[in-house]
Amino acid sequence: MTPTIPPHQLQLNPKGQLRHFLTTEGLSTELLTEILDTAESFVSVGKQAVKKVPLLRGKTVVNLFFEASTRTRTTFELAAKRLSADVLNINISTSATSKGESLMDMLWNLEAMDSDMFVVRHEASGAPHFIAEHVCPTVAVINAGDGRHAHPTQAMLDMYTIRRHKGDFRNLNVAIVGDVLHSRVARSQVHALRGLNVGEVRVIGPKTLIPSDFDTLGARIYYDMAKGLKDVDVVIMLRLQKERMQSALLPSESEFYRLYGLTTEKLAFAKPDAIVMHPGPINRGVEIESAVADCKQSVILQQVNYGIAVRMAVLSMAMSGQTEMQAAIEGGEA
Amino acid sequence: MDFSRPQFNQRIVIRNGRVIDPKQVLDQKADVYIADGVIASIGEAPVGFKADFEFDANGMLVIPGAVDLCARVREPGQSQKGNIHTETHAAAAAGITHLCCPPDTNPVLDTRAVAALIQERAYQSGYAHVMPIGAMTKGLEGQQLSEMHALREAGCIGVSQLRHPIKDSQVLLRCLEYASTFGLIVFFQSEDQSISPLGGMHAGPTSTRLGLPGIPECAETIALSRDLLLVEQTGVQAHFGQISCARSVDLIANAQARGLNVTADVAVHQLYLTDNMIDGFNSAFHVRPPARTETDRQALIDGVKSGVISILCSDHQPHEAAAKAEPFPNTEAGISAFSHFLPLSYELVDSGVLTESEWVQRIAMNPAHLIGLDAGHLGIGSNANLCVFDPNREWTLKQENVYSQGKNTPFLGRRMPGRVELTLRDGSISFRLSQA
Numbered sequence: 029m030t031p032t033i034p035p036h037q038l039q040l041n042p043k044g045q046l047r048h049f050l051t052t053e054g055l056s057t058e059l060l061t062e063i064l065d066t067a068e069s070f071v072s073v074g075k076q077a078v079k080k081v082p083l084l085r086g087k088t089v090v091n092l093f094f095e096a097s098t099r100t101r102t103t104f105e106l107a108a109k110r111l112s113a114d115v116l117n118i119n120i121s122t123s124a125t126s127k128g129e130s131l132m133d134m135l136w137n138l139e140a141m142d143s144d145m146f147v148v149r150h151e152a153s154g155a156p157h158f159i160a161e162h163v164c165p166t167v168a169v170i171n172a173g174d175g176r177h178a179h180p181t182q183a184m185l186d187m188y189t190i191r192r193h194k195g196d197f198r199n200l201n202v203a204i205v206g207d208v209l210h211s212r213v214a215r216s217q218v219h220a221l222r223g224l225n226v227g228e229v230r231v232i233g234p235k236t237l238i239p240s241d242f243d244t245l246g247a248r249i250y251y252d253m254a255k256g257l258k259d260v261d262v263v264i265m266l267r268l269q270k271e272r273m274q275s276a277l278l279p280s281e282s283e284f285y286r287l288y289g290l291t292t293e294k295l296a297f298a299k300p301d302a303i304v305m306h307p308g309p310i311n312r313g314v315e316i317e318s319a320v321a322d323c324k325q326s327v328i329l330q331q332v333n334y335g336i337a338v339r340m341a342v343l344s345m346a347m348s349g350q351t352e353m354q355a356a357i358e359g360g361e362a
Numbered sequence: 363m364d365f366s367r368p369q370f371n372q373r374i375v376i377r378n379g380r381v382i383d384p385k386q387v388l389d390q391k392a393d394v395y396i397a398d399g400v401i402a403s404i405g406e407a408p409v410g411f412k413a414d415f416e417f418d419a420n421g422m423l424v425i426p427g428a429v430d431l432c433a434r435v436r437e438p439g440q441s442q443k444g445n446i447h448t449e450t451h452a453a454a455a456a457g458i459t460h461l462c463c464p465p466d467t468n469p470v471l472d473t474r475a476v477a478a479l480i481q482e483r484a485y486q487s488g489y490a491h492v493m494p495i496g497a498m499t500k501g502l503e504g505q506q507l508s509e510m511h512a513l514r515e516a517g518c519i520g521v522s523q524l525r526h527p528i529k530d531s532q533v534l535l536r537c538l539e540y541a542s543t544f545g546l547i548v549f550f551q552s553e554d555q556s557i558s559p560l561g562g563m564h565a566g567p568t569s570t571r572l573g574l575p576g577i578p579e580c581a582e583t584i585a586l587s588r589d590l591l592l593v594e595q596t597g598v599q600a601h602f603g604q605i606s607c608a609r610s611v612d613l614i615a616n617a618q619a620r621g622l623n624v625t626a627d628v629a630v631h632q633l634y635l636t637d638n639m640i641d642g643f644n645s646a647f648h649v650r651p652p653a654r655t656e657t658d659r660q661a662l663i664d665g666v667k668s669g670v671i672s673i674l675c676s677d678h679q680p681h682e683a684a685a686k687a688e689p690f691p692n693t694e695a696g697i698s699a700f701s702h703f704l705p706l707s708y709e710l711v712d713s714g715v716l717t718e719s720e721w722v723q724r725i726a727m728n729p730a731h732l733i734g735l736d737a738g739h740l741g742i743g744s745n746a747n748l749c750v751f752d753p754n755r756e757w758t759l760k761q762e763n764v765y766s767q768g769k770n771t772p773f774l775g776r777r778m779p780g781r782v783e784l785t786l787r788d789g790s791i792s793f794r795l796s797q798a
Contacts, residue, residue: 033642153572154574155689158688162687240569240570241566244571245567
């Protein structure tokens with residue numbers, strides 16, 4: 029049969045270093061920790077007078093966003109610029125794909141301009157994997173969110189935030205609450221948390237928003253906030269998109285908020301020092317009470333700030349892993 | 363590839379093959395003599411027979427040509443994927459002498475004109491008989507009955523709505539009543555698409571992990587249950603094509619046990635693929651109905667063995683490369699299936715699921731019988747539609763030995779246990795491996 033390369037194998041070079049970053053699934057504890065340690069070393073860059081390091085000098089990073097995003101795209105752009113890369117933002121709605129050019133042709137054109145890295149967001153699950161395997165294998169491909177599949181840099185910045193506040197992962201209970209079904213972030217968080225040997229991962233939501241067989245990913249499923257939040261150290265709220273009300277997944281925003289919205293009362297089920305996280309953008313009064321979003325336990329804005337350092341770490345690691353692999357291939361051919 | 367038109371009216375002898383014809387309860391080593399397009403004799407040479415062409419089939423099986431109940435030839439309207447010439451040639455290379463083409467052509471096969479065009483093109487090419495299945499509703503839109511009687515007069519062997527929804531059960535009821543008025547077979551491909559509007563693969567652990575919207579088993583079983591109840595009410599002759607779930611096999615078995623006039627087939631690839639093979643987002647595995655679980659796969663094999671599923675089809679769907687060169691959810695569903703149709707169905711004989719005779723029943727005799735075709739057997743005096751298959755010739759499926767215009771198969775690189783050596787359509791050589 030046609031060989032199929034699972035994403036977690038495709039993204040590593042023969043030495044086991046990142047050369048793409050497609051998913052947190054299947055990454056070793058050591059590699060996940062290396063990403064966090066590298067991010068740690070970049071946090072101070074943002075505090076310097078000159079916010080630059082020369083790691084990607086002379087490299088061209090292309091931000092390819094097929095889906096709207098403000099936060100992720102800007103933090104990727106800042107991360108690449110702080111690494112001294114040249115950054116190109118491609119606005120897909122006005123680009124050639126709307127003129128009928130295929131995705132492959134468009135990417136080959138960009139590759140022909142000697143791009144070194146693609147940061148890809150796409151509404152189709154597996155799009156970055158497709159690009160890395162079939163279209164531009166010599167370019168480093170970073171997944172900035174694909175369909176419902178993965179959002180690995182978001183998951184890693186969440187891991188960084190947890191480590192910053194809680195230290196060791198092994199004794200932690202982490203609960204992920206809300207629309208798990210449509211969430212690429214939740215899937216990547218579960219894989220990363222399992223890879224970092226966290227104590228327990230829980231997901232909480234109504235059955236309509238928990239995908240089938242989600243327990244096979246290594247998470248315990250709860251349908252009740254009081255039980256699910258008991259003794260947790262970290263509460264991660266997921267965004268609830270308003271469209272979900274129309275597709276018979278939920279009866280109303282108010283019923284969802286009453287049952288699964290994170291209020292001060294519900295937060296009290298968790299440990300007193302539990303931290304509250306959210307990948308953003310938040311819907312106040314839909315999945316999270318305003319007072320909780322702004323309370324002391326909330327680390328939502330710090331997540332955004334750490335996002336730049338974590339993305340710098342991933343960009344620099346993947347670029348070096350890919351460069352090394354391509355050099356080895358060329359050396360082998362010579 | 364040899365695209366020359368088959369030569370007609372040759373006198374052919376196929377020597378020393380093992381001749382298998384379940385209809386005549388025949389399984390013996392014998393010579394087969396063909397003259398004037400018909401099987402003149404099996405065993406003794408007819409008086410004064412002088413062969414224009416001899417084929418030594420020593421160690422090979424001589425069987426009736428396969429009758430495929432579901433194969434897209436992509437004409438009219440989708441020439442980037444294939445056409446009647448290329449796809450009937452590929453069918454001949456797969457040992458197929460008769461194939462039924464579903465009505466989702468462009469324009470839809472809901473008029474005499476389209477039915478006539480398809481048969482005429484097939485006749486001109488001469489590689490295989492193509493029998494159209496008409497659309498059950500106009501434009502396959504699920505609202506207005508098609509002119510089913512006219513379609514039958516124009517050569518359609520039945521009608522189908524395929525996977526296009528009929529949302530209004532009354533419309534479906536009327537369709538079945540009307541079809542049964544004229545004794546037309548209705549070909550169902552049961553699926554309730556409202557359950558899985560975005561789905562591209564089986565709903566299970568793999569779809570959850572990959573974040574690909576899933577098609578649950580109930581998308582098929584709900585529709586199948588409704589269809590069976592309406593079949594029972596109307597008494598229409600119904601055939602359920604390409605079932606995919608264990609539970610569907612049970613539903614069909616129950617209906618048959620209650621005496622309903624229903625039959626079922628499964629696509630050969632469904633007996634080999636499971637959902638976890640999609641791990642790397644490989645669009646070659648994107649097919650509808652989707653590859654399901656190991657339990658389903660095993661139940662389908664059991665159904666084929668027991669005869670609840672009495673027919674194996676190819677569900678051939680060739681695509682141009684671009685249709686599969688996109689991220690998985692944006693690719694088109696379907697497998698170019700002719701190449702593996704005979705070898706992988708024969709593998710069921712190798713693995714002890716079927717006897718040779720049962721295999722021939724499921725690929726040739728039963729489908730021919732279902733659609734009232736004088737084919738699927740090797741009766742003396744009948745048109746010589748047959749195939750010589752070498753069960754000892756192993757080969758590996760590669761792009762270059764896929765005869766179809768569509769190279770979209772998940773079986774590239776797979777070892778195949780046996781190969782079609784020669785195919786005759788109405789006594790003419792429509793495929794010969796050594797000349798291909």
